[in-house]
Amino acid sequence: MVQERRILYEHLDVPDINTFEVFRQHDGYTRFEKAIAEYQPEELAQMVWDAGLKGRGGAGFSTGEKWSFVPRDIEPRYLCCNADESEPGTFSNRYVLEKNPHLLIEGILICCYAMGIETTYIYIRGEFTLGKKMLDAAIKEAYEQGYLGENVRGTGLNINIYSHPGAGAYICGEETGLIESLEGKRGQPRNKPPFPAVQGVFMKPTVVQNVETLCNLPFIVGNGVEWYTQMGPTYGDARFDPPKPDPNTGTKLYCISGDVNEPGVYELELGLTCTELIEVAGGLRGEEVKAVIPGGSSAPILTHYELDTRLDFTSLTLAKSMLGSGGIIVMNETRNIVDCLLNIMKFYAHESCGQCTPCRWGTPWVRDIVQRIADGEGRQTTVTRPKFGITESGRWGDTGETEEIYEDLDLLENVANNIANVDTMTWNTICVFGIAVSWPAVSYMRKFRPEFEAAIRESKLVTLSVAEATVPPEENYAYQQRIIPKEMADLE
Amino acid sequence: MSEEIIQIETPFQFNEDNKREFDELIGRYPVKEAAMLPTLHLAQRQEGYITPAVMKYVAELLELSVMKVKDVVTFYPMFFEEPVGKYVIRICHTLPCALRDCKVVLDHLKEKLGTDVASETNLAKGTTEDGKFTLMKVECLASCDVAPVIMVNDDLYKNLTPEKVDELLDNL
Numbered sequence: 039m040v041q042e043r044r045i046l047y048e049h050l051d052v053p054d055i056n057t058f059e060v061f062r063q064h065d066g067y068t069r070f071e072k073a074i075a076e077y078q079p080e081e082l083a084q085m086v087w088d089a090g091l092k093g094r095g096g097a098g099f100s101t102g103e104k105w106s107f108v109p110r111d112i113e114p115r116y117l118c119c120n121a122d123e124s125e126p127g128t129f130s131n132r133y134v135l136e137k138n139p140h141l142l143i144e145g146i147l148i149c150c151y152a153m154g155i156e157t158t159y160i161y162i163r164g165e166f167t168l169g170k171k172m173l174d175a176a177i178k179e180a181y182e183q184g185y186l187g188e189n190v191r192g193t194g195l196n197i198n199i200y201s202h203p204g205a206g207a208y209i210c211g212e213e214t215g216l217i218e219s220l221e222g223k224r225g226q227p228r229n230k231p232p233f234p235a236v237q238g239v240f241m242k243p244t245v246v247q248n249v250e251t252l253c254n255l256p257f258i259v260g261n262g263v264e265w266y267t268q269m270g271p272t273y274g275d276a277r278f279d280p281p282k283p284d285p286n287t288g289t290k291l292y293c294i295s296g297d298v299n300e301p302g303v304y305e306l307e308l309g310l311t312c313t314e315l316i317e318v319a320g321g322l323r324g325e326e327v328k329a330v331i332p333g334g335s336s337a338p339i340l341t342h343y344e345l346d347t348r349l350d351f352t353s354l355t356l357a358k359s360m361l362g363s364g365g366i367i368v369m370n371e372t373r374n375i376v377d378c379l380l381n382i383m384k385f386y387a388h389e390s391c392g393q394c395t396p397c398r399w400g401t402p403w404v405r406d407i408v409q410r411i412a413d414g415e416g417r418q419t420t421v422t423r424p425k426f427g428i429t430e431s432g433r434w435g436d437t438g439e440t441e442e443i444y445e446d447l448d449l450l451e452n453v454a455n456n457i458a459n460v461d462t463m464t465w466n467t468i469c470v471f472g473i474a475v476s477w478p479a480v481s482y483m484r485k486f487r488p489e490f491e492a493a494i495r496e497s498k499l500v501t502l503s504v505a506e507a508t509v510p511p512e513e514n515y516a517y518q519q520r521i522i523p524k525e526m527a528d529l530e
Numbered sequence: 531m532s533e534e535i536i537q538i539e540t541p542f543q544f545n546e547d548n549k550r551e552f553d554e555l556i557g558r559y560p561v562k563e564a565a566m567l568p569t570l571h572l573a574q575r576q577e578g579y580i581t582p583a584v585m586k587y588v589a590e591l592l593e594l595s596v597m598k599v600k601d602v603v604t605f606y607p608m609f610f611e612e613p614v615g616k617y618v619i620r621i622c623h624t625l626p627c628a629l630r631d632c633k634v635v636l637d638h639l640k641e642k643l644g645t646d647v648a649s650e651t652n653l654a655k656g657t658t659e660d661g662k663f664t665l666m667k668v669e670c671l672a673s674c675d676v677a678p679v680i681m682v683n684d685d686l687y688k689n690l691t692p693e694k695v696d697e698l699l700d701n702l
Binding site for chain 1: 558560561564565566567568570571592601602606607608620623624625626628629630668669670671672673675677684685686
């Protein structure tokens, strides 16, 4: 069985780790001191790039690459730490904020030093009252100990960290929505470009990073790039010659919930399979896995045929899904996929910010269609098409063949694909919220079509067995198109 | 202009503690407008909900139009424009909680409190007659490992069952 590899969470359960003194006893702030003593800011940024750290917030974009876009000659620059954790199924940042906030502060200090940043805003979810209390206390302690404020520990650096509470809007987890919200406006995402790295908060260069990404920095600095890259697979992109390395290095805080015996956060090296993760989380609660959502509710669903997919950024992207924020939701054989989709669509219809028309009108429309199907009022039509053959009277003519068309399922796919097209990966909205809506809508419907059809046909929710509800692999678009990446070592 | 449209019966003002906190807040940002959300949180904590008087006061503090403040207040679900009960009960009903039977807890809460679930535009619908409780559904509270969960004001309660809800409500 795969073993947990606790790095970020290593000292999470140490009593009073939230206080400066105890954190200090567990190597706290020594990595920041090492960074200042041994490295130049540019060297640190290069180190993060070499380590292959990918953003843990959802998009999985290379952190080092993102930092390289920030113009170093424009002052001031800002860091926004995204602690607006609201993706359904994700809850790893909450534990960091509530139990070990000094680790986040140390990560921020390293990022600030590497990027020459003086001001950091931690945008923390409004509902995280305990997290904010613990974080504010830790920030206060760090100021008292001279790790924040003017002339940090006599190095001449000025670094300030402020926590900024959100107010319950999901869209503020999107980086430009977060920036707008931080500026005191409605949290409606901005058009990109310009990217936040060039014009972000207060129209100044801004680095936006997730809590988990920043918490990785002390360990990269403390243990070195080589140590870090040994964890997790490094794939080779065979489209390039020689193959371009595609690192999925480090550990991930996998949040697993739903039908497993021991839901919780498990820190594991990237690259284990779905089946292995369910085993780590105490096994399945129930008889059979019906479906797994691999990366928060926005991610396309995986059927039981796809459970051998490795849970890392590259593998899941090539399997037409995504790792996203690492929130894994498991469903057993008793669950009805139509009902699950309805729940998720209600969420998106509620959280659409209302800025772009396709999303503002499309999300409630998709919800209404699914609601209709779940209520047993799904629309179905019988079409008669001319088909020539031997008729009942024994003559050659129109046999009058009819076909059942599930009108609502076609409509559902049509509406969802016009918010964002899942096949071409293009969206008609400003931000990626559009794709977060149509991804689940289309993937649930295509992969569990028999269950949707049964609900329409029998005018009520029908929970089919796992084998009946899932479309076979040869009809599964994602299974047909998926590519299993090869590790660099195998390519060479 | 704004004064004519919005009728204000009693003006609002921060108490001394909040005023001090606000003065500290405002220094964190290069523009005053950025202090909007923390300021509104402070005001809501003092007043209970965001009244027109609060909006006018916040607009004056941040040197903005009242419209701009209203614009923000209506966007975020955590700001109330109507009075709410002493205890605001937020129940999570998103997928991971739904998989762990949050509906049982919700039905029990509805029956026990004798009220419906508040909607964003009608908070009175979910408020008990004595004004003690307001029941509302919210989206994921990021505690899916201990689902189903509810938040009562600032505190989170985990792994709920109808019995635990009874115990919790009796202690409030």
